[in-house]
Amino acid sequence: MRQEYLVPAQDFSVAGVASSNLKRLLKQLNINPFTIKRIMVAVFEAEVNVIAHSYGGRIVCDLEEEEITIQVIDTGPGIPNLDLAMTEGWSTASEQVRELGYGAGMGLPNIKKNCDHLTIQTKAGEHTHITMLFCLKEGE
Amino acid sequence: MKLKDILACVDGVLVCGESHLEDEVKRGFASDLMSDVLTILEDDILLITGLSNNQAIRTAEMSDISNILLVRNKKPSQTMIDMANELNIALAYTSYSLFKTSGLLFAQGLKPVY
Ligand SMILES: Nc1ncnc2c1ncn2[C@@H]1O[C@H](COP(=O)(O)OP(=O)(O)O)[C@@H](O)[C@H]1O
Ligand SMILES: [Mg+2]
Numbered sequence: 183m184r185q186e187y188l189v190p191a192q193d194f195s196v197a198g199v200a201s202s203n204l205k206r207l208l209k210q211l212n213i214n215p216f217t218i219k220r221i222m223v224a225v226f227e228a229e230v231n232v233i234a235h236s237y238g239g240r241i242v243c244d245l246e247e248e249e250i251t252i253q254v255i256d257t258g259p260g261i262p263n264l265d266l267a268m269t270e271g272w273s274t275a276s277e278q279v280r281e282l283g284y285g286a287g288m289g290l291p292n293i294k295k296n297c298d299h300l301t302i303q304t305k306a307g308e309h310t311h312i313t314m315l316f317c318l319k320e321g322e
Numbered sequence: 323m324k325l326k327d328i329l330a331c332v333d334g335v336l337v338c339g340e341s342h343l344e345d346e347v348k349r350g351f352a353s354d355l356m357s358d359v360l361t362i363l364e365d366d367i368l369l370i371t372g373l374s375n376n377q378a379i380r381t382a383e384m385s386d387i388s389n390i391l392l393v394r395n396k397k398p399s400q401t402m403i404d405m406a407n408e409l410n411i412a413l414a415y416t417s418y419s420l421f422k423t424s425g426l427l428f429a430q431g432l433k434p435v436y
Contacts, residue, residue, distance in 0.1 A: 195376070198377070198381075223363075282356075283373045283375070286358060287357075288357035
C-alpha cells in the first residue's frame with residue numbers, strides 16, 4: 183500500500199500534520215508501538231527539515247507486510263556537505279526555526295539512529311531524497 | 323509519581339486531560355529543544371518545557387508523551403488546548419522556572435531519563 187503526503191515549505195503551522203496522518207494510519211495497521219515511535223521520530227524530523235530547509239516536498243510511504251519504506255523527497259536546494267549535516271549539533275537553521283524549538287542540529291543523526299537502513303541522495307543545487315527503511319519483524 | 327502529585331508539588335494548573343491525573347509518570351525530561359525531546363524513546367515520561375507552542379504538542383504526539391508541563395507561566399493557546407484534547411494529552415502549567423520545577427520534582431523522587 184502506498185500513501186503520499188505533501189509538505190509545504192516554510193509553513194510551520196502545518197509542521198507535523200503529515201507525520202500525524204501517517205501515525206494514525208500506522209496505528210490502524212496494528213504495528214507495535216515502539217516501532218511506530220521510531221518511525222514517527224524519524225519521519226517527523228525529516229518533515230520538519232523539508233519545511234525548515236527546503237522549497238517543499240512530499241513524503242511517500244510504502245507499507246508492506248514485513249517492512250515500511252518511507253521516502254522524503256524535496257525540490258531543493260540540496261545539502262552541500264552531507265558529512266557535516268550528519269554531525270550532531272551542526273545546523274544552518276534560522277532564528278525563527280530555533281524559536282520554534284527546532285534547529286538543534288540533531289535531526290539527521292536522530293533519523294539515522296531510528297531507522298534500520300538510511301540512504302540520502304543530495305547535492306548542492308539539487309533536491310534531497312531521503313529513503314528510510316523500517317523492518318517490522320521482530321529481531322531484525 | 324502520579325500527575326496529580328506532580329501538579330501539587332509545583333503549584334501546577336491542569337488545563338486539559340483530567341483523565342490523566344492518576345497517570346503514573348516514571349521519568350521527567352526538561353528541555354526547550356524539541357529535537358532533544360525526540361531523542362527520548364522511553365515511555366510514560368513528563369515533558370517539562372518552556373516552549374509553549376503547537377510544536378511542543380506535535381513533538382509529544384510523535385514521542386507518545388501524554389503529559390506536558392509548561393513552565394515560566396506560559397499558558398497554552400486555545401489551538402494548543404484543542405490539539406492536546408484531540409490527542410488525549412494532559413496539558414498543565416506552572417509559574418515556576420524550568421530549573422525550580424525540575425529541582426522540586428527531582429527532590430520528590432521523579433526520576434530523570436538519564
Ligand atoms: N531537506 C533538506 N534540504 C536542505 N538542507 C537540509 C535538509 N535537511 C537538512 N538540511 C541541512 O542539514 C542541516 C542539519 O540538519 P538536522 O540534523 O536536521 O538539523 P537542524 O534541522 O536542526 O538544523 C540543516 O541545518 C540544513 O543545513
Ligand atoms: Mg532538522
